[in-house]
Amino acid sequence: MSDGSIKYTVIKKRRVLNSLGGQMVLLVSGILLIAMITNAYIQFRDEVSTMEQVLKVRAQSLGQVLSSVSVDALVEYDVNKLNKYIEAVTSQTQVVHAVIVDMQDHSLTTYLDLNDIYIQDTLDSLDNVDSSVIVNELDKIAELVSYKVPVMFEDMMLAQTIVVLDNSEYVAVSAAKFEEKVLSTLFIGLFVGMGIYFVFSRKILTPLHVLSDGANKIANSEFGNKIKITGDSELTDLSENFNQMSENIELLVADRDAALDDLEELNTDLEKRVQERTIELQALNVEIARQAMHDPLTELPNRTLLVERLKQNIYLAKRNNKHVAFLMLDLNNFKEVNDTLGHPQGDRLLLDVASRLPMALRQSDTVGRFGGDEFGIVLPDTDSEKAVDVAKKVLASLEQSFTLDDHELSIGASIGIAMYPEHGEDDASLIRHADVAMYEAKGSKGEHCLYDPEADHYTTARLALMTDLRNAVDNDELQLYFQPQVVLSTKKVLKVEALTRWNHPELGSVSPEKFIALAETSDLIRLISAWVLEKTISQIAKWQAQGADIIVSINLSARDLLNPSLAENIEALCEKYDVSPSKLAIEIAESVIMSNPEQVIDVLKHPVLSQINYAIDDFGTGFSSLRYLKRLPVREVKIDKSFVLDMIGNAEDTSIVRSVIELAHNLGHVVVAEGVETEQTLTQLELLGCNVVQGFYFSPAVDADALLSVIKEIENEFSES
Ligand code: C2E
Numbered sequence: 001m002s003d004g005s006i007k008y009t010v011i012k013k014r015r016v017l018n019s020l021g022g023q024m025v026l027l028v029s030g031i032l033l034i035a036m037i038t039n040a041y042i043q044f045r046d047e048v049s050t051m052e053q054v055l056k057v058r059a060q061s062l063g064q065v066l067s068s069v070s071v072d073a074l075v076e077y078d079v080n081k082l083n084k085y086i087e088a089v090t091s092q093t094q095v096v097h098a099v100i101v102d103m104q105d106h107s108l109t110t111y112l113d114l115n116d117i118y119i120q121d122t123l124d125s126l127d128n129v130d131s132s133v134i135v136n137e138l139d140k141i142a143e144l145v146s147y148k149v150p151v152m153f154e155d156m157m158l159a160q161t162i163v164v165l166d167n168s169e170y171v172a173v174s175a176a177k178f179e180e181k182v183l184s185t186l187f188i189g190l191f192v193g194m195g196i197y198f199v200f201s202r203k204i205l206t207p208l209h210v211l212s213d214g215a216n217k218i219a220n221s222e223f224g225n226k227i228k229i230t231g232d233s234e235l236t237d238l239s240e241n242f243n244q245m246s247e248n249i250e251l252l253v254a255d256r257d258a259a260l261d262d263l264e265e266l267n268t269d270l271e272k273r274v275q276e277r278t279i280e281l282q283a284l285n286v287e288i289a290r291q292a293m294h295d296p297l298t299e300l301p302n303r304t305l306l307v308e309r310l311k312q313n314i315y316l317a318k319r320n321n322k323h324v325a326f327l328m329l330d331l332n333n334f335k336e337v338n339d340t341l342g343h344p345q346g347d348r349l350l351l352d353v354a355s356r357l358p359m360a361l362r363q364s365d366t367v368g369r370f371g372g373d374e375f376g377i378v379l380p381d382t383d384s385e386k387a388v389d390v391a392k393k394v395l396a397s398l399e400q401s402f403t404l405d406d407h408e409l410s411i412g413a414s415i416g417i418a419m420y421p422e423h424g425e426d427d428a429s430l431i432r433h434a435d436v437a438m439y440e441a442k443g444s445k446g447e448h449c450l451y452d453p454e455a456d457h458y459t460t461a462r463l464a465l466m467t468d469l470r471n472a473v474d475n476d477e478l479q480l481y482f483q484p485q486v487v488l489s490t491k492k493v494l495k496v497e498a499l500t501r502w503n504h505p506e507l508g509s510v511s512p513e514k515f516i517a518l519a520e521t522s523d524l525i526r527l528i529s530a531w532v533l534e535k536t537i538s539q540i541a542k543w544q545a546q547g548a549d550i551i552v553s554i555n556l557s558a559r560d561l562l563n564p565s566l567a568e569n570i571e572a573l574c575e576k577y578d579v580s581p582s583k584l585a586i587e588i589a590e591s592v593i594m595s596n597p598e599q600v601i602d603v604l605k606h607p608v609l610s611q612i613n614y615a616i617d618d619f620g621t622g623f624s625s626l627r628y629l630k631r632l633p634v635r636e637v638k639i640d641k642s643f644v645l646d647m648i649g650n651a652e653d654t655s656i657v658r659s660v661i662e663l664a665h666n667l668g669h670v671v672v673a674e675g676v677e678t679e680q681t682l683t684q685l686e687l688l689g690c691n692v693v694q695g696f697y698f699s700p701a702v703d704a705d706a707l708l709s710v711i712k713e714i715e716n717e718f719s720e721s
């Protein structure tokens, strides 16, 4: 894989012999030289051999002449004559030596040309001066050639003549010629070589250099230099292709550079965005950390941070032998404000309270929202007297009324105070005891109260009950009972009211008046209502499976109606158990409806909830506005049992019941009377035109298993009477 970096080609300076041109010249010149020198050498050899032939012929002719003249002298055996002939022959140019030998090769002549250098040298090296011996010695010298010619007399060979000739002169002439030729060949070779080099360099090397240079420029990203190679050779084609390739590469490189620029731009953009996101995330993290420790509504420290501060202050107080106070503040009647004016106004009130609280405190104190309408205050380095003073200051800061829209509200508060180390050595016990003291303050209406272990009993039990109730749903301690409602005109039971029972493992049966009221002080009521809803709807399904078509009425509290997922929950459960919402009825206490009528009207308009029958429960105990009564989508009005129970012999209650029945009928509502314990009451109610009755006279609330037979019994008894 390429690492992306550009590699450069460097044109090296070469020695001539390594260059293509040099090698070409060497090759051509070498071949030429070898051919020409070989040719010259062959010529030289031919000349030498021709020369030898000439010498031979000459030697033969001299031998023959010598033979023919020597016959007489031989016959006469005239050595002098023979020597003279020999001298005459020897004096000839090139002749080194001549001799006449007998048939046994014994020399018959003695003449020696003592001026001859060869003869001199031979004589110097020999003791014997016999001519034939000298001939043998001369034969060994390369430059000399000897020839034998027989001397004939009438077909008889008398002797032989030997003539030794020197061919060195001819050889030297041929060698000189040969040298000359070699030299001229060298010159020609050099010249031709240079010529070839010149042509080769012009036609091939220069274009090659141009191409190489061009390639090097491309490698160095220098584009736009066109290569020009004139002519019509393959190199011209190559240069054109090269230029085309250069253009293509330039385009590709331009594309790549543009892409790289884009990439870099994108990278920079990305880095910028990453940086921005990082800064945002950091800010978000800081915000999340802050939110984790602060209450979103009031922006005061939340329970976690407050407890943390309390722990820190306890730790410091422990080291420095100091006291710490923890104050638990709870607004009085906040629930009513919330229920009456709605949540948004409740929130505004909490905000106003939160803004006033710090004004009564020191910088080193911590105030935070503990939850709901509860605030906690940590006072470091203090004592109980100072803590009580601070509590008074805080309460004084809340004395001035709060303005919410058009409403002027005086909202008091109760403060419980617990001291470290007197009332607890850790945060948990200080908080618990401040809470107990706060309930004590509420109970005694003293507004603030220092924790008193003596008064702890009731509140601890209350707190414990709350905790137990929270677990009751999971522990299966709740049970749903059903009380029949009888329609007076038909004497039939069409509907039953679902009422929750709590069987506490230690306390036994706890009255709903008590635990429902306790649950209503927090969201715990929603947990219970959810349980009631599922139990009710699943029970309706079971009865339907048994052929019993029973409508079940459940009781809902203010917090349930403010639960935005109420309708969805009911719809989901009806789907789950395949039960029509019309089999469900809902009772809402008059006080709950009238504390926030607009909101209740809004909630009940939901398409799912609008299929349900509503009843105003405990009618007569609240202060219903006729205006709202008219607009409410309710079908029933349930007269509170307190009026029904005391009706007999009580003219006032009787007239209330009568008025309620008349009013309800006028509004087109069905009237239900609860708390019917006696036949007299029943008769009275019938006379007054009441439509439906519910009470111990017929049956108390019973469990699901008993209900069907109870209904049957009621209906049978009723029809008999
Ligand atoms: P409520 O809704 O008005 O229920 C009627 C109460 O009257 C029931 O008391 C019932 O047992 C009682 N009652 C019926 N007939 C007679 C009678 O002839 N004489 C007398 N003296 N009392 C009779 P219970 O079951 O103790 O419930 C008390 C209240 O607790 C209920 O009043 C209701 O407001 C609340 N409650 C009970 N169960 C639930 C529940 O599941 N959810 C909610 N939100 N509230 C519930």
Ligand code: MG
Pocket (backbone or CB within 6 Å): 497, 555, 587, 617
């Ligand atoms: Mg009821």
Ligand code: MG
Pocket (backbone or CB within 6 Å): 617, 618, 638, 640, 641, 674
């Ligand atoms: Mg009631």
